Amino acid sequence: MIKLTYAEENYLKAIYELTEAGKRSTSTNDISTWMKIKPASVSDMLRKLGEKTVIDYRKYYGVHITEEGKKLALRTIRKHRLWEVFLVEKLRFSWDEVAEVADELEHVQSPTLIQRLDEYLGFPKFDPHGDPIPDEFGDVRSRPRVPLNEIELDGTGQIVAVKDSSAAFLRYLDKVGAYIGARIKVLEKVEFDGSIEILVDNKKTIFMSKDVAGNILVIQ
Amino acid sequence: MIKLTYAEENYLKAIYELTEAGKRSTSTNDISTWMKIKPASVSDMLRKLGEKTVIDYRKYYGVHITEEGKKLALRTIRKHRLWEVFLVEKLRFSWDEVAEVADELEHVQSPTLIQRLDEYLGFPKFDPHGDPIPDEFGDVRSRPRVPLNEIELDGTGQIVAVKDSSAAFLRYLDKVGAYIGARIKVLEKVEFDGSIEILVDNKKTIFMSKDVAGNILVIQ
DNA sequence: TTTTTATTTTAGCCTTATCTAAAAAGAACA
DNA sequence: TGTTCTTTTTAGATAAGGCTAAAATAAAAA
Structure with a gap:
């Protein structure tokens, strides 16, 4: 079983988000800009993520996410979006305040917690921004937007x-x-x-x- | 304003818990045993916490928590216990399962989050183990036990x-x-x-x- | 095709938090 | 008061994750 650190989870989520928007690959610089981390640090992390086989990484030629990586990224995204629903629906946060807090909550490690939270929220299909929430198998039911x-x-x-x-x-x-x-x-x-x-x-x-x-x- | 890292927060909480039980000071070895971290690492961290003035630390003579440190420890404990209430009352965790998850949740940084959670739970005064929940000023209304x-x-x-x-x-x-x-x-x-x-x-x-x-x- | 520019990587350094092994300090005992 | 034992600290190593500066590579322009 592949184990990711807090930082690795963040990178993988960023890579997934940057590559989901139509493109199939993304670059060191794009990730650097998006995450506000210097390109040198990104390069180094890409090497590590490559070794863990969650991305395909060819030096100087950008990054593709692997199936394994996609699964892990979707797990993080699922957690992030479920927490966003919780913050807005239960704790009266406004939908422009939730991202920062959810960025922390998404790293809490407990499958039971997420299952129960999902159930408690009534198995929501979309987060407060309208983005779809992947199910526990990573499947996303998205409508054409x-x-x-x-x-x-x-x-x-x-x-x-x-x-x-x-x-x-x-x-x-x-x-x-x-x-x-x-x-x-x-x-x-x-x-x-x-x-x-x-x-x-x-x-x-x-x-x-x-x-x-x-x-x-x-x-x- | 004193800023603590994730690890420092854990140490301070442990020191508070070890010194609250009657004793006014605790030792490197006690902390080491309690936290399952080697004494050498504990020593080093005590030096750092001493520099941040959250504990009084005299080499070879144990640790006293300062007023400032007590306030910060109680803030972490408050968060921990509120999350425990949430897990048991809202997510149907049993009271012997919550500690581990709450140990992660307690480090999420958002004053608003904790205020709202407290309100959402109806301002509980005790956690599922019966331990009192400090209020936002660190006051604990404890009955003699x-x-x-x-x-x-x-x-x-x-x-x-x-x-x-x-x-x-x-x-x-x-x-x-x-x-x-x-x-x-x-x-x-x-x-x-x-x-x-x-x-x-x-x-x-x-x-x-x-x-x-x-x-x-x-x-x- | 060569030169210039932009991007990416490597090398080396820093901080945090852990470890092991060895040294130092204090406590207990003869 | 020494000597031994226990506790604590220091020294030095490692791993993660960031940085800057310099080198390497790819892309664009001449």
Whole structure:
């Protein structure tokens, strides 16, 4: 059985997240930027993760995650997202405050704890940001998600996630009244700048730039 | 503001626990045995904790905890015991399974998290083992606790804690029907071996050796 | 194809926290 | 008061995970 340290778990999670977004590999520099750790340190860690066979690592040619690595990364992500649900639903955290605390909680080692937490929360399928929670076997039931700016005029959908999940952006969304789970309808699409007007939950209209809309993911 | 590492927090908690039991100081060897860490490592850590002014440390003469240290230790203990309550009351852990998981959870750094957890649990005053939970200022409202074997014949009381909280001992107690919170009455005290017979919750009688009774703490 | 630039890796250093082996200090006893 | 035994500390090693500076490699430009 492969054992990972706290730091190794963080790297593997980062690599999974960076490679899941379509690309199949990622680079030392990307990981360095994402994790705010110097490239030299990243190189060294990639060597170690390669030796533990959770990634495929060819010097100078980037990183692919292995099946074994994917399983371990998903286990961490599952824990992270379950804790986020707990923080928001049970402890009244707002959805832009949970990431930091969940980053610590996700490393607590106890299969029973996670099983029980999952059960206690009613086996949630999505975290407060709308990201899917892998099941205990690492399976993710994901629905196709489309950036809001790509929805056609009069098209409807439900906000399920954001691409940029910075606290600032999440606060902005809360402020204007867009939140995960909101039902939306596209009322207008402005040709020349790509900005749009949407109706939220059949009661409130919001105007947003193309950039903002591009950061919001919906299912139809 | 004094910052402690994960390991330093563990040492300080151990020192607090070892010195709270009446004694005002503890030794390198005691800490070593308690924490299962070699004396040489303990010595080194005591030097560091001394420099951080959370303990008074004079080489070869044992350790006293300072006021500052006591405050920090109580903060960790508060977190540990709140998590224990959570695990037992919300996640159906049995009270002999929680220590290990709580030892990890107690190091999560987030004042908000602990405040909210406390509130969510209804501001409990005692953990599942009957030990008091310090409030956010480090105040402990503790009642005088007496070993069960010291209660006089026909005396009554309530089980609030155990001295030896090993999983084996806790399971044994559960099995015979003695649990934290149980109301007890001493029905008989056998002179020659110190064993006793008690009535639990006015319905069940239990016979126990002096050793077992000495490990059970009650309030009168 | 050569040169320049950008990326990545290696080498060497630091800190934390552990260990073992050896030395030092204190306690117990003759 | 020495001598022996126990406890504690120091010295030096190791492993993890970070850093900076320098070297190596790949990619881009001339």
